[in-house]
Amino acid sequence: MVSQELLEILRCPACVREKDGLLVLSRESWLVCQDCGRKYPIVDDIPIMLIDEGDKWVKTAVEALPVPPPSR
Numbered sequence: 058m059v060s061q062e063l064l065e066i067l068r069c070p071a072c073v074r075e076k077d078g079l080l081v082l083s084r085e086s087w088l089v090c091q092d093c094g095r096k097y098p099i100v101d102d103i104p105i106m107l108i109d110e111g112d113k114w115v116k117t118a119v120e121a122l123p124v125p126p127p128s129r
């Protein structure tokens with residue numbers, strides 16, 4: 058599990074400078090940005106907060122995201 062405290066401080070790295078970049082936890086495995094739709098996988102309890110990684114999933118619907126996310 059990723060701690061609630063960590064989830065509350067994490068923001069989308071692509072959005073945070075100009076917007077909130079708020080992330081919503083989806084199915085315990087993904088963080089979905091409410092501004093740009095990038096999705097960041099949580100692998101081995103570590104959120105992968107890389108813009109390149111978020112880009113890979115931006116067009117994938119939340120329901121279609123693989124659980125567990127593929128490891129890198």
Ligand SMILES: [Zn+2]
Nearest residue numbers: 069072090093
């Ligand atoms: Zn974003």
